[in-house]
Amino acid sequence: MASTNGSIETAVVVRPGSDRDLGAVVRIQQHCPETAQWPLEDYRGYPLLVALIGAKYAGFCSWRQSAPDEAEILNVAVDPLWRRRGVGSALLNAVVERAHGDIFLEVAEPNAPAIALYRKLGWVEAGFRPGYYNHGTVNAVVMKKRSW
Ligand SMILES: CC(C)(COP(=O)(O)OP(=O)(O)OC[C@H]1O[C@@H](n2cnc3c(N)ncnc32)[C@H](O)[C@@H]1OP(=O)(O)O)[C@@H](O)C(=O)NCCC(=O)NCCS
Numbered sequence: 001m002a003s004t005n006g007s008i009e010t011a012v013v014v015r016p017g018s019d020r021d022l023g024a025v026v027r028i029q030q031h032c033p034e035t036a037q038w039p040l041e042d043y044r045g046y047p048l049l050v051a052l053i054g055a056k057y058a059g060f061c062s063w064r065q066s067a068p069d070e071a072e073i074l075n076v077a078v079d080p081l082w083r084r085r086g087v088g089s090a091l092l093n094a095v096v097e098r099a100h101g102d103i104f105l106e107v108a109e110p111n112a113p114a115i116a117l118y119r120k121l122g123w124v125e126a127g128f129r130p131g132y133y134n135h136g137t138v139n140a141v142v143m144k145k146r147s148w
Contacts, residue, residue: 012053012087014050015052016049022040025048028077028078029077031080034077034108035077036074058078058081061073062076068101069101070101070103071095071104072105073104073105076114093121098147102145102146103146106132108138122145123143124143125141127142128140128141128142
Protein backbone atom coordinates (compact mmCIF):
# COMPACT_ATOMS: atom_id res chain seq x y z
CA MET A 1 0.00 0.00 0.00
CA ALA A 2 1.37 3.46 -0.86
CA SER A 3 1.25 5.90 2.06
CA THR A 4 0.37 9.57 1.67
CA ASN A 5 4.04 10.58 1.59
CA GLY A 6 4.69 8.25 -1.34
CA SER A 7 6.69 5.57 0.53
CA ILE A 8 5.73 1.91 0.34
CA GLU A 9 4.23 0.46 3.56
CA THR A 10 4.57 -3.27 3.91
CA ALA A 11 1.98 -5.22 5.85
CA VAL A 12 2.67 -7.31 8.90
CA VAL A 13 2.45 -11.02 8.11
CA VAL A 14 2.08 -13.50 10.97
CA ARG A 15 2.84 -17.16 10.33
CA PRO A 16 3.64 -20.24 12.42
CA GLY A 17 7.31 -20.44 13.34
CA SER A 18 9.63 -23.43 13.13
CA ASP A 19 13.16 -24.37 14.16
CA ARG A 20 14.47 -22.30 11.23
CA ASP A 21 13.11 -19.15 12.87
CA LEU A 22 14.59 -19.65 16.33
CA GLY A 23 17.85 -17.77 15.68
CA ALA A 24 15.83 -14.68 14.72
CA VAL A 25 13.53 -15.14 17.71
CA VAL A 26 16.45 -15.19 20.12
CA ARG A 27 18.01 -12.13 18.45
CA ILE A 28 14.78 -10.17 18.94
CA GLN A 29 14.50 -11.39 22.52
CA GLN A 30 18.02 -10.12 23.23
CA HIS A 31 16.90 -6.63 22.24
CA CYS A 32 13.93 -6.78 24.63
CA PRO A 33 15.09 -6.80 28.28
CA GLU A 34 11.45 -6.67 29.44
CA THR A 35 10.80 -10.17 28.16
CA ALA A 36 11.96 -13.52 29.57
CA GLN A 37 15.35 -14.49 28.10
CA TRP A 38 14.88 -18.12 27.07
CA PRO A 39 17.59 -20.37 25.70
CA LEU A 40 16.83 -21.17 22.04
CA GLU A 41 16.03 -24.84 22.81
CA ASP A 42 13.24 -23.84 25.22
CA TYR A 43 11.12 -22.57 22.31
CA ARG A 44 10.96 -26.07 20.83
CA GLY A 45 7.81 -27.90 21.78
CA TYR A 46 5.54 -24.84 22.07
CA PRO A 47 3.49 -23.24 19.33
CA LEU A 48 5.38 -20.27 17.93
CA LEU A 49 4.19 -17.40 15.77
CA VAL A 50 6.55 -15.05 13.97
CA ALA A 51 5.71 -11.66 12.50
CA LEU A 52 7.45 -10.43 9.36
CA ILE A 53 7.47 -7.07 7.67
CA GLY A 54 8.66 -7.80 4.18
CA ALA A 55 11.62 -10.15 4.62
CA LYS A 56 12.50 -8.84 8.12
CA TYR A 57 11.60 -10.56 11.36
CA ALA A 58 9.67 -8.02 13.43
CA GLY A 59 8.44 -10.02 16.41
CA PHE A 60 7.37 -13.35 17.83
CA CYS A 61 4.97 -14.94 20.29
CA SER A 62 5.30 -18.29 22.01
CA TRP A 63 2.17 -19.76 23.59
CA ARG A 64 0.63 -23.04 24.68
CA GLN A 65 -2.73 -24.69 25.06
CA SER A 66 -2.29 -25.62 28.74
CA ALA A 67 -5.66 -27.41 29.09
CA PRO A 68 -8.52 -28.10 26.64
CA ASP A 69 -10.20 -24.84 27.67
CA GLU A 70 -7.20 -22.80 28.78
CA ALA A 71 -4.19 -21.31 27.02
CA GLU A 72 -1.22 -19.18 28.02
CA ILE A 73 1.01 -16.61 26.35
CA LEU A 74 4.58 -17.62 27.23
CA ASN A 75 6.62 -14.86 25.61
CA VAL A 76 5.89 -12.03 23.22
CA ALA A 77 8.26 -9.39 21.90
CA VAL A 78 8.62 -6.96 19.02
CA ASP A 79 11.98 -5.75 17.76
CA PRO A 80 12.44 -2.14 18.97
CA LEU A 81 12.91 -1.10 15.30
CA TRP A 82 9.38 -2.23 14.44
CA ARG A 83 7.28 -1.10 17.39
CA ARG A 84 4.01 0.90 17.18
CA ARG A 85 3.19 -0.56 13.76
CA GLY A 86 0.66 -3.13 14.91
CA VAL A 87 3.08 -6.07 15.15
CA GLY A 88 2.32 -6.90 18.79
CA SER A 89 -1.41 -6.61 18.08
CA ALA A 90 -1.16 -8.89 15.05
CA LEU A 91 0.71 -11.54 17.06
CA LEU A 92 -1.75 -11.49 19.97
CA ASN A 93 -4.77 -11.56 17.68
CA ALA A 94 -3.27 -14.56 15.90
CA VAL A 95 -3.02 -16.41 19.22
CA VAL A 96 -6.61 -15.50 20.09
CA GLU A 97 -7.68 -16.98 16.73
CA ARG A 98 -5.82 -20.23 17.35
CA ALA A 99 -6.26 -20.87 21.09
CA HIS A 100 -9.27 -22.43 22.80
CA GLY A 101 -10.96 -21.05 25.93
CA ASP A 102 -9.53 -18.47 28.30
CA ILE A 103 -6.03 -17.23 27.46
CA PHE A 104 -3.85 -15.99 30.34
CA LEU A 105 -0.62 -14.04 30.56
CA GLU A 106 1.54 -12.48 33.24
CA VAL A 107 3.04 -9.04 32.81
CA ALA A 108 5.34 -7.06 35.07
CA GLU A 109 3.38 -4.26 36.74
CA PRO A 110 5.83 -1.54 35.57
CA ASN A 111 5.61 -2.71 31.92
CA ALA A 112 3.19 0.05 30.90
CA PRO A 113 3.57 -0.41 27.10
CA ALA A 114 2.63 -4.08 27.30
CA ILE A 115 -0.29 -3.44 29.67
CA ALA A 116 -1.53 -0.68 27.35
CA LEU A 117 -1.37 -3.09 24.41
CA TYR A 118 -3.28 -5.84 26.22
CA ARG A 119 -5.97 -3.45 27.45
CA LYS A 120 -6.41 -2.01 23.98
CA LEU A 121 -7.00 -5.52 22.65
CA GLY A 122 -9.62 -6.27 25.31
CA TRP A 123 -7.57 -8.26 27.81
CA VAL A 124 -8.78 -7.78 31.39
CA GLU A 125 -6.99 -8.03 34.72
CA ALA A 126 -7.59 -11.41 36.33
CA GLY A 127 -5.10 -11.54 39.20
CA PHE A 128 -2.08 -10.04 40.92
CA ARG A 129 1.12 -11.82 41.97
CA PRO A 130 3.15 -9.76 44.48
CA GLY A 131 6.92 -10.10 44.04
CA TYR A 132 6.60 -12.52 41.13
CA TYR A 133 9.64 -11.24 39.20
CA ASN A 134 13.21 -10.20 39.96
CA HIS A 135 13.70 -12.04 43.24
CA GLY A 136 10.51 -10.75 44.83
CA THR A 137 10.92 -7.11 43.86
CA VAL A 138 8.52 -6.74 40.91
CA ASN A 139 4.81 -7.54 40.95
CA ALA A 140 3.01 -9.35 38.13
CA VAL A 141 -0.45 -8.60 36.80
CA VAL A 142 -2.35 -11.60 35.42
CA MET A 143 -4.50 -10.76 32.41
CA LYS A 144 -6.91 -12.85 30.41
CA LYS A 145 -8.95 -12.87 27.25
CA ARG A 146 -11.43 -15.32 25.80
CA SER A 147 -10.50 -16.88 22.47
CA TRP A 148 -12.70 -16.11 19.47
C1 LIG B 1 4.67 -4.54 24.30
C2 LIG B 1 5.07 -4.73 22.84
C3 LIG B 1 4.97 -6.23 22.49
C4 LIG B 1 4.11 -3.92 21.94
O1 LIG B 1 4.40 -4.22 20.58
P1 LIG B 1 4.01 -3.20 19.40
O2 LIG B 1 4.17 -3.92 18.11
O3 LIG B 1 4.74 -1.92 19.56
O4 LIG B 1 2.45 -2.98 19.70
P2 LIG B 1 1.35 -2.37 18.71
O5 LIG B 1 1.99 -1.52 17.65
O6 LIG B 1 0.48 -3.48 18.23
O7 LIG B 1 0.56 -1.42 19.73
C5 LIG B 1 -0.85 -1.45 19.85
C6 LIG B 1 -1.26 -0.50 20.96
O8 LIG B 1 -0.66 -0.87 22.21
C7 LIG B 1 -0.39 0.32 22.97
N1 LIG B 1 1.06 0.51 23.10
C8 LIG B 1 2.03 -0.21 22.52
N2 LIG B 1 3.25 0.25 22.89
C9 LIG B 1 3.01 1.30 23.73
C10 LIG B 1 3.87 2.21 24.41
N3 LIG B 1 5.22 2.14 24.32
N4 LIG B 1 3.29 3.15 25.18
C11 LIG B 1 1.94 3.27 25.29
N5 LIG B 1 1.07 2.43 24.63
C12 LIG B 1 1.61 1.47 23.86
C13 LIG B 1 -0.98 1.47 22.17
O9 LIG B 1 -2.35 1.60 22.55
C14 LIG B 1 -0.86 0.93 20.75
O10 LIG B 1 -1.75 1.53 19.84
P3 LIG B 1 -1.30 2.89 19.06
O11 LIG B 1 0.09 2.64 18.52
O12 LIG B 1 -2.34 3.04 18.01
O13 LIG B 1 -1.29 3.97 20.12
C15 LIG B 1 6.52 -4.20 22.59
O14 LIG B 1 6.63 -2.90 23.13
C16 LIG B 1 7.59 -5.07 23.15
O15 LIG B 1 8.08 -6.01 22.50
N6 LIG B 1 8.05 -4.80 24.40
C17 LIG B 1 9.15 -5.54 25.00
C18 LIG B 1 8.76 -6.97 25.32
C19 LIG B 1 7.57 -7.03 26.27
O16 LIG B 1 7.36 -6.18 27.12
N7 LIG B 1 6.79 -8.10 26.11
C20 LIG B 1 5.62 -8.33 26.93
C21 LIG B 1 5.99 -9.13 28.12
S1 LIG B 1 4.54 -9.52 29.10
